[in-house]
Amino acid sequence: MHISEGVLxxxxxxxxxxLTVIGTGIGLHRLDYDRIMNTAILTSAFFVASLVHVPIGPGSIHLVLNGLLGIILGWACFPAILVALLLQAxxxxxxxxxxxxxxxxxxAAPALLCYYLVRPLLARPKTRGVAGFAGGALAIFLAALCMxxxxxxxxxxxxxxxxLVVIAxxxxxxxxxIVTxxxxxxxxxxxxxxxxxxxx
Amino acid sequence: MKQLSIFLSILLLCLVITTPVNAHKVNVFAYVEAGTIIGETSFSGGRPAQNAEILVQDRATGAVLLQTRSDSQGTFSFSVPDRARDERLDLLIVVRAGEGHRNEWLLTAEDYLPVETDTAPDDQSHAASERQSPVAIELPPQQIALPPPWPEDQLQQIIETAVEKQVAPLKRLMLETRQSGPGLRDILGGIGYIVGIFGVIALIKSQKGEK
Structure with missing residues (x-):
């Protein structure tokens, strides 16, 4: 999911x-004091998740967890993912x-989109599981398309x-x-x- | 809120503990053996990058000299391009494993070309002049008189082959060391940074709140 240096x-x-600067600005503005702890922990989870490698398919793929971050954090997923990616780099x-x-x-953009799409469905217990699954999967699908x-x-x-990217x-x-x-x-x-x- | 933090911390801890040290980066490594450049590509964690595009470029101009692909073991080999040999170009071996994975390996002219032998005659004449000089007299006479057992260029070739043979496993070892993924120290360090960065954000937010 990470694009290497010198390709683009x-x-x-x-x-x-x-776009990232704008997103991060809005994310930081909306991040209120009580949620900073959770944001930090989810950032750490995202930072580590990329090391969990899934040896299926032709390429090299790993967990991303951007859907989970998006659904829980909303706009704050921008600074969270930015920090995690910086440290991964x-x-x-x-x-x-x-x-x-x-x-x-x-x-982060697909994660944010999932937040707006999935969030309303989480209120009812009936749709919660499906919404979680859809959010996690959709975030990856859209991220692959963005890439x-x-x-x-x-x-x-x-x-x-x-x-190629979507199949991988x-x-x-x-x-x-499932994780989400x-x-x-x-x-x-x-x-x-x-x-x-x-x-x- | 407290419960959530505990849950997330446990999730994080599980991730850290179960993390295998492999992930998401493509490596490339190349060396020379008897005029052939041999290389290996793999994703970190050792999974070979199969059928990856290999570009051989001149480092100075970026001109592509050769294009090939890695096999199912992630290895590739090609003989040194004539142009590179003639012009003594530094080769940049670029691997593109698709999906934005890219890395490169520099192979300088000194690495793949035999050592220049132009200096050899100089040395000989230098040695000859020394022999006549008074300093040379101090050396035991047999050492000067004995001719080398092989012609110099042949001897050099023999040594080069032998050294190459001995060094090949070391090169492999080097490659494997380079490929070892991020360790626990990197992971914990990174998490420490994250906590620190968000601590700073919290501090700034709290100061703004007071105003």
Whole structure:
């Protein structure tokens, strides 16, 4: 899910950087004092999740957890993912510092979209499980599309790239869906405020 | 809220403990053996990058000299391109494993070309002049008189082959060491940074709240 240094063209890098700065600004503005602790812990989870490698399919895929972050944090997922990716770039050499903006946007924007799509469905216990699964899987699917788009804008042939990236990420979509589903249903039992509250 | 924090902390702890040290980066490593450049690509964790695109570029100009693909073991090999040999180019071996995975390995001209032998005659004449100089007289006479058992260029080749043979396993070891993924220290360090960064954010927020 991380795009390496030296693959993307300058306009894509700058565009991704600008969007990430805007998203992070809004995210920090909306992040209130009580939720900073949770944001930090989820950031750590995201930071570590990328090391859980799933040896299925042709490429190299791993857990991302952007759906979970998006659903719980809302706009705050932007600063959370930015910090986690920065540290992954520094410590693990995943991605890179120049592509940080693009990578952050590719993972955070789908997460945010899932927040708006899935959040209303979490209030009712009936739809909660399905919504959690859909959120986790959709976030990965959209992130794969964003990534394919960034690659395509720098190179050519969106459809071929998109196909490849989405197919490579199909197993992880399933796994993330299940992980997110269990996490959300569990959180709904333990701290219902977090899940059903209108504005987290 | 407290329960949530505890739950999330446990989740995090499970992730840290169960984390296998492998993930998401493509590695490339190349070395020379008897005029052939041999390379290996893999994702960190040792999974070979199969059928990855390998580009051989001139480092100075970026011109692509050669294009190949890795096999099912993630290895690739090609003979040194003629142009590179003639112009003594530094080769940049770029691996593109798709989905934005990219890495490169630099192979300088000194690495893949045999050591220049132009200096050899100089040495000989230098040695010859020394032999006539008074300093040379101090050396035992047999050492000067004996001719080398092989012609110099042949001897050099023999040594080079032998050294290459001995060094090959070391190169492999180096490759494996380079590939070892992030360790527990990196992970815990990173989490420490995250806590620190959000601590700073909390501090700033709290100060704003007071105003």
């Amino acid at each position: 063209s300058a306009p894509v890098l700058i565009g991704g950087g600008v 520094v410590f693990f050499q995943f991605g890179g510092l120049l592509v940080l903006g693009v990578n952050t946007f590719n993972m 394919a788009l960034s690659l395509a804008l720098s190179d050519s042939g969106f459809l071929a790239t998109a196909k 990420n199909l197993p992880i979509m399933l796994i993330e869906g 589903m269990f996490a959300i249903t569990f959180l709904a039992k333990v701290t219902p405020d977090l899940i059903t509250g209108s504005r987290p």
